Amino acid sequence: MLSNLGNIILFLNALITLSIIYISIQKIKIKDQVVSKNIYQLSLFQSTLIISSFFILVIGFVTSDFSMITVYQNSHTLKPLIYKISGTWGNHEGSLLLWLIILSLFSFLFLVYNKSRPGNFRIYTLIVQNILILGFLFFLLFNSNPFSAISPIPKEGLGLNPILQDPALAIHPPLLYLGFVGSSIYFSAAIASMLANYPGKLFAQSIKNWVLISWWFQTVGILAGSIWAYYELGWGGFWFWDPVENASLLPWFAMTALFHSLLVLEKRNLFYFWVIILCILTFILCVTGTFLVRSGILNSVHTFASDPSRGIYILFFLSFLILSSVFILFKKFQTGNYKINTNSKETYILVNNWFMIFYLITVLLGTIYPIFTEVLTNHKVSVGPPFYNTVIIPIVVLFLIFMSLGPRTKWIKDRFQDFFLLIKLLTGSILVNFFIVIFFKSYSLLSNLIIISSLFLIFSSLLDLISSLKRTNTDFSRVISHLSFGFLILFIGLNHNFSFEKDFNLKVGEKKKIDDYTVEFEDLKLENFKNYKAVVGNFKIDNNKKKLNLSLNPEIRIYQQPSTLTYEASIRTGILKDYYLTMSNIDRSDYYNIKFQKKPFMLWIWVSVILISAGGLVRLFKNENKIS
Amino acid sequence: MKKLIILFYFLISTAVVSTEKNLVDINDVLKNLRCLVCQGQSVADSNSDFSQTIKLVVQDQINEGKTEKQIYKFLKEKYGDWIVYNPSFNMINSILWLFPYLVFLVGGALIFLLLKKRDYR
Numbered sequence: 069m070l071s072n073l074g075n076i077i078l079f080l081n082a083l084i085t086l087s088i089i090y091i092s093i094q095k096i097k098i099k100d101q102v103v104s105k106n107i108y109q110l111s112l113f114q115s116t117l118i119i120s121s122f123f124i125l126v127i128g129f130v131t132s133d134f135s136m137i138t139v140y141q142n143s144h145t146l147k148p149l150i151y152k153i154s155g156t157w158g159n160h161e162g163s164l165l166l167w168l169i170i171l172s173l174f175s176f177l178f179l180v181y182n183k184s185r186p187g188n189f190r191i192y193t194l195i196v197q198n199i200l201i202l203g204f205l206f207f208l209l210f211n212s213n214p215f216s217a218i219s220p221i222p223k224e225g226l227g228l229n230p231i232l233q234d235p236a237l238a239i240h241p242p243l244l245y246l247g248f249v250g251s252s253i254y255f256s257a258a259i260a261s262m263l264a265n266y267p268g269k270l271f272a273q274s275i276k277n278w279v280l281i282s283w284w285f286q287t288v289g290i291l292a293g294s295i296w297a298y299y300e301l302g303w304g305g306f307w308f309w310d311p312v313e314n315a316s317l318l319p320w321f322a323m324t325a326l327f328h329s330l331l332v333l334e335k336r337n338l339f340y341f342w343v344i345i346l347c348i349l350t351f352i353l354c355v356t357g358t359f360l361v362r363s364g365i366l367n368s369v370h371t372f373a374s375d376p377s378r379g380i381y382i383l384f385f386l387s388f389l390i391l392s393s394v395f396i397l398f399k400k401f402q403t404g405n406y407k408i409n410t411n412s413k414e415t416y417i418l419v420n421n422w423f424m425i426f427y428l429i430t431v432l433l434g435t436i437y438p439i440f441t442e443v444l445t446n447h448k449v450s451v452g453p454p455f456y457n458t459v460i461i462p463i464v465v466l467f468l469i470f471m472s473l474g475p476r477t478k479w480i481k482d483r484f485q486d487f488f489l490l491i492k493l494l495t496g497s498i499l500v501n502f503f504i505v506i507f508f509k510s511y512s513l514l515s516n517l518i519i520i521s522s523l524f525l526i527f528s529s530l531l532d533l534i535s536s537l538k539r540t541n542t543d544f545s546r547v548i549s550h551l552s553f554g555f556l557i558l559f560i561g562l563n564h565n566f567s568f569e570k571d572f573n574l575k576v577g578e579k580k581k582i583d584d585y586t587v588e589f590e591d592l593k594l595e596n597f598k599n600y601k602a603v604v605g606n607f608k609i610d611n612n613k614k615k616l617n618l619s620l621n622p623e624i625r626i627y628q629q630p631s632t633l634t635y636e637a638s639i640r641t642g643i644l645k646d647y648y649l650t651m652s653n654i655d656r657s658d659y660y661n662i663k664f665q666k667k668p669f670m671l672w673i674w675v676s677v678i679l680i681s682a683g684g685l686v687r688l689f690k691n692e693n694k695i696s
Numbered sequence: 697m698k699k700l701i702i703l704f705y706f707l708i709s710t711a712v713v714s715t716e717k718n719l720v721d722i723n724d725v726l727k728n729l730r731c732l733v734c735q736g737q738s739v740a741d742s743n744s745d746f747s748q749t750i751k752l753v754v755q756d757q758i759n760e761g762k763t764e765k766q767i768y769k770f771l772k773e774k775y776g777d778w779i780v781y782n783p784s785f786n787m788i789n790s791i792l793w794l795f796p797y798l799v800f801l802v803g804g805a806l807i808f809l810l811l812k813k814r815d816y817r
Contacts, residue, residue: 303741310736410811418810422803430796437783437792450730451792452738452781459796569723571740635743652743661743 070128071136074215077121078208084114085202092195101187103179107194111176114201118172122156122165125214129156135221138162138214144227144629146599154238155228160362160378161214163241168208170249171201174278178253182274185266189274192260193253200252203385211381227629230600236296240289244316247286248354251319253278254326255351258344259393262400268340272333275347279330280688283323287681290316295674302635302650304569304665306673309456314435315357318428322350325424328417335479336414341401342421348393353428355386360435409480416474423467430459461514468521468557472528475546493531497523504562511565518561525554545690549683556676559669568666573659580662586610587649587664590619600627605651605660607638620649646670720758725767726751728781738781 326346363379529551620638648665726740
């Protein structure tokens with residue numbers, strides 16, 4: 069029943085999308101500048117329908133309707149309600165439906181929020197956006213239909229991958245999709261701006277908030293994924309340069325470059341085509357990311373969502389997007405005027421873009437390089453953390469320095485005046501770093517440079533903050549984001565250098581002394597939960613010097629549906645550091661493998677990212693207030 | 697000038713203090729190895745039988761006094777380049793290692809030319 073209803077709605081939706089495209093093209097043909105009422109109604113109807121089809125799928129999951137293949141493959145009657153619901157988008161088909169909701173909803177909202185702008189720009193945007201909707205709708209209907217029926221109807225579902233049964237992972241995909249798919253609207257607007265000859269400055273104003281919204285969701289989505297990886301995957305890290313992590317980072321670089329360039333386009337009407345290229349690039353990277361994840365072409369922790377046949381369709385659609393947008397770009401391209409002074413904000417924003425593109429190319433190359441070597445030379449290589457760290461970190465040092473200098477410069481032209489102030493700041497940073505090295509632990513030369521340059525950024529942003537408090541027109545958003553970025557790099561640097569990790573085997577009742585710490589394996593309990601059993605260890609951590617005494621309880625969970633073992637880390641989060649303990653069984657032995665870690669400033673890494681994203685929100689609200 | 701000298705002193709003394717140690721840290725090695733039977737996990741982070749075996753092998757090699765490079769070479773010969781996360785620098789891989797810097801240089805040159813063009817006019 070639900071399956072039929074869902075299918076009918078999806079087909080109806082395809083018809084509506086086609087008619088929106090048809091009506092809009094007719095409008096363009098007769099040069100009608102008015103967006104008529106029926107377009108609004110159809111667009112609203114489209115969003116409503118796709119949302120209701122999603123709710124039908126949610127109902128299917130909640131009521132465990134195994135007549136639908138998607139529900140059968142990803143759910144189980146014994147699963148807690150929240151994971152039945154989050155299971156809706158925890159699989160390929162359901163997440164694609166979510167993807168379509170965002171495409172449709174953004175299409176409608178963009179139409180409504182830009183009433184003051186010329187009709188042909190809005191209609192072109194609507195056409196491009198609806199072509200995207202149609203492309204994904206066909207993909208959904210003919211390749212990945214969440215409403216496909218199965219017969220005979222199975223009695224019980226296969227269950228959801230246990231590592232996905234987690235609150236952070238319930239919100240991680242929707243957040244990231246809002247970032248990924250949110251970028252579709254400025255892709256459409258960019259194409260529309262070229263087709264409708266909508267001038268740069270006004271175009272910048274029309275999309276800047278949408279860029280900020282998608283950037284915010286992208287940032288927070290990546291954060292949720294990192295936090296999840298930190299406590300769920302049991303290795304104590306938060307970023308592994310895994311191909312799929314990279315796929316989410318690539319559009320983030322493009323978005324960051326984009327909203328910096330948009331400032332120049334809005335203020336000085338420069339870089340129009342560069343902004344257009346970045347708009348197109350961002351969305352293309354988002355679709356590429358989806359292709360990499362869903363096709364299973366790459367070896368990654370995320371391969372629970374892969375299937376080659378999906379890859380071919382996405383690849384086809386991706387090529388279509390790239391070719392058509394590049395074609396339009398070439399047809400419309402004109403060399404603009406680029407009169408800018410060396411020492412101006414414009415130059416520094418270009419510098420920001422220069423670095424962003426460098427990061428983007430490096431990460432993109434590292435991610436897809438193994439595919440090329442395997443196809444061309446039949447030789448498998450791995451490109452992992454050492455590559456990215458070696459190539460990127462030295463450049464980050466330079467980047468942080470430019471990032472400190474940039475915001476102090478004025479638009480159009482500035483003179484070098486606070487040179488001595490900068491020397492003072494630099495001296496301060498070197499001093500602080502010197503004390504860290506003396507009193508705590510020494511680290512490599514590169515780490516020294518990273519810490520010094522991040523301190524430099526922090527000090528100069530703080531100075532900015534103080535001086536801007538005296539003025540009335542304060543740009544808090546930039547100060548907050550830049551300052552927090554400095555802190556992020558500082559804390560990552562310190563965390564990397566002061567982390568401590570010990571790996572050993574213990575059995576119940578035994579003790580292990582590591583430096584000043586004593587780890588005691590007190591006992592082991594077996595506990596029963598609704599959908600899994602857990603072996604819970606009880607560990608006591610003592611440190612006489614620091615008067616530390618805490619107990620940690622890592623678990624080994626035994627899931628039946630599907631039958632899997634997962635290892636749950638036990639984490640004690642503190643202001644200055646986290647203690648992190650995992651245990652795993654060793655076959656045919658009473659011993660357990662214990663991994664004990666001390667991870668300084670973890671909390672502050674998360675807080676820094678939250679503050680970076682908060683800067684974006686501040687800017688968004690400021691923009692909104694200016695309009696009204 | 698005095699300030700600059702003091703600045704320089706701190707920079708150099710920091711560099712001297714941070715001379716690196718030469719001992720092979722087993723965790724560093726294991727983190728750089730791919731668990732071949734897992735999906736995107738390093739040997740250090742995995743509980744699989746494969747990883748347990750590799751951990752023992754690496755420990756043995758360290759006990760024999762081998763350097764980090766020698767251990768990687770040994771494992772590459774046995775399992776292929778796929779096992780090490782750090783792609784070695786050779787003829788083919790030079791594209792991977794050098795292309796990002798090429799992009800960086802070209803980007804810098806473009807910005808430089810853009811600014812210079814303006815100054816002449």
